Amino acid sequence: MTDKEIKLPFPTPPIWKLLNIEVIEMFRGYGRLVMPFHKKLTQPYGIVHGGAIFSLADSAVAIAIATVVEPKTKFVTVEMKINFLKLVKEGVMEAKARVLKVGRVIPAEAEVFNNDKLVAKAIATSIILDENNRF
Amino acid sequence: MTDKEIKLPFPTPPIWKLLNIEVIEMFRGYGRLVMPFHKKLTQPYGIVHGGAIFSLADSAVAIAIATVVEPKTKFVTVEMKINFLKLVKEGVMEAKARVLKVGRVIPAEAEVFNNDKLVAKAIATSIILDENNRF
Amino acid sequence: MTDKEIKLPFPTPPIWKLLNIEVIEMFRGYGRLVMPFHKKLTQPYGIVHGGAIFSLADSAVAIAIATVVEPKTKFVTVEMKINFLKLVKEGVMEAKARVLKVGRVIPAEAEVFNNDKLVAKAIATSIILDENNRF
Amino acid sequence: MTDKEIKLPFPTPPIWKLLNIEVIEMFRGYGRLVMPFHKKLTQPYGIVHGGAIFSLADSAVAIAIATVVEPKTKFVTVEMKINFLKLVKEGVMEAKARVLKVGRVIPAEAEVFNNDKLVAKAIATSIILDENNRF
Numbered sequence: 001m002t003d004k005e006i007k008l009p010f011p012t013p014p015i016w017k018l019l020n021i022e023v024i025e026m027f028r029g030y031g032r033l034v035m036p037f038h039k040k041l042t043q044p045y046g047i048v049h050g051g052a053i054f055s056l057a058d059s060a061v062a063i064a065i066a067t068v069v070e071p072k073t074k075f076v077t078v079e080m081k082i083n084f085l086k087l088v089k090e091g092v093m094e095a096k097a098r099v100l101k102v103g104r105v106i107p108a109e110a111e112v113f114n115n116d117k118l119v120a121k122a123i124a125t126s127i128i129l130d131e132n133n134r135f
Numbered sequence: 136m137t138d139k140e141i142k143l144p145f146p147t148p149p150i151w152k153l154l155n156i157e158v159i160e161m162f163r164g165y166g167r168l169v170m171p172f173h174k175k176l177t178q179p180y181g182i183v184h185g186g187a188i189f190s191l192a193d194s195a196v197a198i199a200i201a202t203v204v205e206p207k208t209k210f211v212t213v214e215m216k217i218n219f220l221k222l223v224k225e226g227v228m229e230a231k232a233r234v235l236k237v238g239r240v241i242p243a244e245a246e247v248f249n250n251d252k253l254v255a256k257a258i259a260t261s262i263i264l265d266e267n268n269r270f
Numbered sequence: 271m272t273d274k275e276i277k278l279p280f281p282t283p284p285i286w287k288l289l290n291i292e293v294i295e296m297f298r299g300y301g302r303l304v305m306p307f308h309k310k311l312t313q314p315y316g317i318v319h320g321g322a323i324f325s326l327a328d329s330a331v332a333i334a335i336a337t338v339v340e341p342k343t344k345f346v347t348v349e350m351k352i353n354f355l356k357l358v359k360e361g362v363m364e365a366k367a368r369v370l371k372v373g374r375v376i377p378a379e380a381e382v383f384n385n386d387k388l389v390a391k392a393i394a395t396s397i398i399l400d401e402n403n404r405f
Numbered sequence: 406m407t408d409k410e411i412k413l414p415f416p417t418p419p420i421w422k423l424l425n426i427e428v429i430e431m432f433r434g435y436g437r438l439v440m441p442f443h444k445k446l447t448q449p450y451g452i453v454h455g456g457a458i459f460s461l462a463d464s465a466v467a468i469a470i471a472t473v474v475e476p477k478t479k480f481v482t483v484e485m486k487i488n489f490l491k492l493v494k495e496g497v498m499e500a501k502a503r504v505l506k507v508g509r510v511i512p513a514e515a516e517v518f519n520n521d522k523l524v525a526k527a528i529a530t531s532i533i534l535d536e537n538n539r540f
Contacts, residue, residue, distance in 0.1 A: 015184040049150040051190025081216035285454040325456025351486035
């Protein structure tokens with residue numbers, strides 16, 4: 001199943017095209033996204049740059065949150081912390097995000113896997129924007 | 136002054152080319168990098184995706200750390216936390232990173248500005264890889 | 271100057287008495303608090319437990335925020351991240367906190383010093399409670 | 406089962422006595438600790454101060470890590486990030502910590518429950534001290 005078949009809760013983000021991020025699965029409070037290894041994502045040691053992995057994890061969080069808020073509700077990540085556990089040099093990265101609490105402030109967590117091993121873990125806080133698109 | 140004139144402490148990371156990240160200034164314990172706004176970096180609201188800002192901040196941290204370790208010493212970010220303070224919709228993002236302590240474990244902080252306003256703040260922890268390139 | 275002379279923006283928190291935390295200075299967007307070393311705050315190696323240092327830093331953040339919100343406005347820390355840079359074995363710990371942005375969501379940072387050396391650095395996110403004391 | 410019956414991997418930390426923290430369960434890579442609500446742990450709204458919850462979570466992480474390192478190996482938390490999800494006003498807080506990866510750098514996570522609800526979630530990074538007790 002690819003995101004061509006999954007109806008995204010928002011237009012495809014341009015950065016997803018840049019990084020080749022795709023939604024694989026989503027249901028209430030949960031999102032699973034993938035990003036294949038590509039040389040363009042790497043830092044000088046040939047490993048995937050932390051920023052690419054963060055982007056994938058943050059995107060998974062956004063999908064998970066989009067499933068628990070009203071349609072067209074806008075929200076943004078106000079902070080995220082990520083621990084990198086293993087270096088990624090090949091294969092596909094898969095992020096699984098889960099909403100920890102529904103409310104005005106929405107904490108969520110994400111785990112990133114590569115070859116079935118946990119390579120990163122993140123906790124994020126998002127907030128619903130007010131009527132002026134502010135937070 | 137551009138990074139064409141600055142001698143980088145490591146080969147230009149492929150992801151810097153993807154995101155258009157460039158080093159502007161570096162001295163012992165400090166790095167300043169820029170990344171111009173581009174639509175390809177955005178999420179659906181037209182604002183720069185947090186992952187792009189994280190990538191810039193993390194790259195600034197790497198430059199700052201590279202100035203305090205022995206040449207050819209390899210290190211990786213083991214974790215980073217970033218707070219997003221303002222949405223970025225245009226202009227240039229500038230990250231200033233500073234090493235907080237030199238050692239086997241290297242904490243550093245980074246601030247990201249846009250139009251002279253603080254838009255993100257991060258704290259990271261890096262570690263020097265061992266002889267087997269492990270951490 | 272001690273907190274007996276400083277008019278606190280809220281009643282003295284019971285945990286401050288437990289940990290001997292005291293406000294030394296406060297002005298708009300800023301708070302400076304101290305906590306003396308005491309054996310009761312330590313972990314098994316005789317160093318101050320990270321939780322005590324976190325408590326001091328979080329308290330400094332609360333004082334800094336209290337100076338920028340309306341009187342009687344209630345707010346809570348929704349998340350905080352702290353890096354420990356040096357072990358603390360004696361003396362006084364001093365935390366300096368600074369609001370990074372005023373709004374519904376309030377990011378702040380805190381630095382903790384011991385013998386004039388930076389021993390910890392934190393970034394926190396607080397939120398103003400709604401009329402039902404929820405966040 | 407109380408920690409009187411559980412053989413702790415290190416002497417009881419003085420701060421555990423101060424906060425009434427106790428180990429309930431431990432096995433390889435895992436620790437479960439409790440801390441009962443007490444007014445002394447609160448901030449001005451009558452809720453448990455984040456620093457007390459952080460202390461419990463960090464202590465749980467330490468127990469979990471102690472189960473995976475060699476006896477007498479010293480380690481410290483170099484950083485921890487915690488999200489507070491619900492206010493705690495009564496009852497017992499229970500922290501469950503789990504090592505995410507064994508190595509020189511040891512990431513771990515902790516969840517804190519109160520009345521069977523998740524009230525906080527943390528990710529930490531610890532490091533094994535070198536022969537000079539440095540990190």
